[in-house]
Amino acid sequence: MKKLRLYYEEHNKGPFKLLWKHFSQQHFAFFGFIMLLLLLSLAVLTPFLTPHDPYLQNSQLLLVPPSWQNSGLVSYPLGTDDLGRDLMSRLMAGASYTFGLAVLAVLGSLLVGVILGALSGMSKGVKSSVFNHLLDLALTIPSLLLAIVIVAVLGPGLMNTIWAIMLALLPQFVHGVRNAIQQQLKQDYVTAYRLDGASQRQLLLFVIFPNIWEQLVLMFTMALSTAVLDIAALGFLSIGAQSPTAEWGSMIADSLDSIYLAPWTVALPGLMIFITVLAVNLVGDGIRVAMKKRREN
Amino acid sequence: MMFHYLLRRMFLLSFVFVALTVFAFSLGYLFPGDVLGNFTGLRNISPAEEIVLRQQLGLDESYWQQYIYFNQRIIDGNWALSFSSQQNVLDEIINVMPATLELASYALLISLVVGIPLGIVAAVRKDKWLDKLISGFALVGYSIPIFWWALLLIMVFSLTLGWLPTSGRLSVLYEIPTFSGFMLPDILLSNVPYSEEALFDAIRHLLLPSLVLATYPTTVMIRFTRESMLDVLEQNYIKTARAKGLTRLQVLYTHGLRNALLPVTRQVGLQFSTLITLAMITEVIFSWPGIGRWLIDSIYQRNFPAIQGGVLVVSSLVIAVNMFTEILHTLLNPLARKF
Numbered sequence: 343m344k345k346l347r348l349y350y351e352e353h354n355k356g357p358f359k360l361l362w363k364h365f366s367q368q369h370f371a372f373f374g375f376i377m378l379l380l381l382l383s384l385a386v387l388t389p390f391l392t393p394h395d396p397y398l399q400n401s402q403l404l405l406v407p408p409s410w411q412n413s414g415l416v417s418y419p420l421g422t423d424d425l426g427r428d429l430m431s432r433l434m435a436g437a438s439y440t441f442g443l444a445v446l447a448v449l450g451s452l453l454v455g456v457i458l459g460a461l462s463g464m465s466k467g468v469k470s471s472v473f474n475h476l477l478d479l480a481l482t483i484p485s486l487l488l489a490i491v492i493v494a495v496l497g498p499g500l501m502n503t504i505w506a507i508m509l510a511l512l513p514q515f516v517h518g519v520r521n522a523i524q525q526q527l528k529q530d531y532v533t534a535y536r537l538d539g540a541s542q543r544q545l546l547l548f549v550i551f552p553n554i555w556e557q558l559v560l561m562f563t564m565a566l567s568t569a570v571l572d573i574a575a576l577g578f579l580s581i582g583a584q585s586p587t588a589e590w591g592s593m594i595a596d597s598l599d600s601i602y603l604a605p606w607t608v609a610l611p612g613l614m615i616f617i618t619v620l621a622v623n624l625v626g627d628g629i630r631v632a633m634k635k636r637r638e639n
Numbered sequence: 640m641m642f643h644y645l646l647r648r649m650f651l652l653s654f655v656f657v658a659l660t661v662f663a664f665s666l667g668y669l670f671p672g673d674v675l676g677n678f679t680g681l682r683n684i685s686p687a688e689e690i691v692l693r694q695q696l697g698l699d700e701s702y703w704q705q706y707i708y709f710n711q712r713i714i715d716g717n718w719a720l721s722f723s724s725q726q727n728v729l730d731e732i733i734n735v736m737p738a739t740l741e742l743a744s745y746a747l748l749i750s751l752v753v754g755i756p757l758g759i760v761a762a763v764r765k766d767k768w769l770d771k772l773i774s775g776f777a778l779v780g781y782s783i784p785i786f787w788w789a790l791l792l793i794m795v796f797s798l799t800l801g802w803l804p805t806s807g808r809l810s811v812l813y814e815i816p817t818f819s820g821f822m823l824p825d826i827l828l829s830n831v832p833y834s835e836e837a838l839f840d841a842i843r844h845l846l847l848p849s850l851v852l853a854t855y856p857t858t859v860m861i862r863f864t865r866e867s868m869l870d871v872l873e874q875n876y877i878k879t880a881r882a883k884g885l886t887r888l889q890v891l892y893t894h895g896l897r898n899a900l901l902p903v904t905r906q907v908g909l910q911f912s913t914l915i916t917l918a919m920i921t922e923v924i925f926s927w928p929g930i931g932r933w934l935i936d937s938i939y940q941r942n943f944p945a946i947q948g949g950v951l952v953v954s955s956l957v958i959a960v961n962m963f964t965e966i967l968h969t970l971l972n973p974l975a976r977k978f
Binding site: 475476482483484485486487490491493494495497498567571574575578579580581591594598601602605608609612613615616619620622623624627 | 651658666669670671778779781782783784785786787790791794798909912913915916919920923934935938939941943946950953954957958961
């Protein structure tokens with residue numbers, strides 16, 4: 343733990359550049375980052391990219407194996423499912439459901455979490471203590487249980503599970519933002535700004551937020567992997583996305599009957615979920631390591 | 640001082656239980672369908688019965704009064720009937736709960752026995768190939784969707800190799816009288832002549848589900864122990880201990896482990912909630928007759944009284960376990976005591 347930091351260079355890199363430098367030096371994390379960018383563009387552009395209509399059923403081509411097997415077809419690179427739908431197109435369309443909706447859900451939840459966290463972080467006393475204890479306990483309720491309750495009330499469906507996931511993620515965001523803000527409030531430069539006459543609002547916007555946004559990104563990645571896994575799990579249990587939807591979890595559930603005949607229809611959607619979550623976790627770990635390295639140097 | 644702390648925790652706990660019962664009570668109104676049906680679990684209520692039941696539940700009185708009646712029924716064990724079986728929901732939960740607890744406790748045991756040593760080894764050999772191997776394995780296990788992992792294992796060990804069964808707790812060949820609802824102790828306690836074969840069979844049934852369920856907590860435990868250990872190894876007192884001339888192993892044992900494993904005790908409590916969530920999915924895949932499968936089935940059957948009761952019991956259990964480990968952590972760790 344060095345107390346003093348000496349700057350020998352004439353031009354010193356900003357904190358963001360330093361973070362990026364430490365991040366991009368980690369190959370796996372960088373690879374995960376590129377995978378995420380690819381998935382994100384896939385999620386946005388999927389209607390223009392799919393080679394076939396993901397919902398078009400073709401009774402002539404049921405359970406065609408992937409093209410690397412002898413009986414496979416080149417125009418169906420990953421084969422077809424039990425209704426003759428092109429698996430590759432469905433997997434691509436699934437990116438916008440499982441991954442794209444997870445991103446949106448986490449963003450929405452993060453936004454609300456930042457607002458509530460800022461409100462509770464800047465306040466003191468009994469009110470904030472009660473709020474904090476309540477959050478601690480809300481954090482312990484399993485997210486799937488919450489989703490089950492919400493689905494029972496609103497009925498099954500993809501959008502309802504998105505609400506459920508947003509609600510389930512909210513406590514951890516409020517908690518995280520609150521702790522981050524309270525940590526910042528102890529810093530000397532915050533006191534300096536206060537002595538300069540900065541209002542609470544100015545303090546929050548110009549001093550605290552620029553210093554905690556990296557932690558927000560970290561929270562975002564952690565929540566994103568949970569959200570992807572939860573959407574897929576609920577789809578798999580037929581509580582979330584319903585049958586024809588090309589959501590990866592529900593695709594696995596649909597293909598369970600043909601697991602003997604066509605193992606690829608179960609293996610490939612799962613592989614996509616796995617790759618997505620792995621990429622998100624690689625990036626999250628990478629940011630954490632980069633932040634640690636930057637602090638040490 | 641400790642007493643004061645416990646008192647405050649108990650106050651918080653009772654406050655949470657009040658909040659939880661309010662939530663469960665309001666579900667009776669929030670669920671689609673008839674309020675009377677949701678609270679009693681009865682179907683096809685005749686007009687004459689309806690008048691009596693409305694009187695009993697106090698449905699014409701204030702919400703506050705209804706909530707008090709609801710709590711009385713909860714405490715008396717006079718819970719609503721399940722829509723599908725027309726049995727008391729509490730009895731059903733007591734029937735299915737041990738299966739889940741048994742599965743979850745074996746998974747938790749695996750995660751502790753495997754996860755903590757691996758995490759320590761990874762931290763000690765930081766950035767060496769062993770650490771990279773363990774961390775890589777942990778990251779993969781951390782990212783794998785549990786239902787897919789379960790299906791892969793079923794494909795390999797049950798469908799292709801045929802070594803392990805895919806569903807249930809015990810082959811139908813064996814009949815074991817129920818004492819505790821936990822399968823392995825029940826078999827050991829029973830006096831049936833085939834208890835040895837039954838035990839072997841039960842373990843074979845248990846192997847895949849507990850392995851699947853243990854994967855995620857194990858990797859979390861590896862990552863958490865590694866981080867915690869690395870934090871401790873950077874501290875100045877470790878340097879001091881090394882400078883005093885203690886060997887690496889001595890430092891690790893006397894100064895490292897004690898400090899690094901303290902936060903891990905707390906992690907066990909936090910893991911419980913994740914375990915219950917994952918157990919639900921695991922139970923559905925392996926047809927394990929536990930509370931998770933029971934709850935998911937209740938969703939499919941729109942069995943609202945069962946969902947209400949299940950949510951109440953599972954949340955209470957999770958919160959109680961959390962509170963217990965929190966208190967345990969405070970007892971063990973002087974630094975966490977803020978009386």
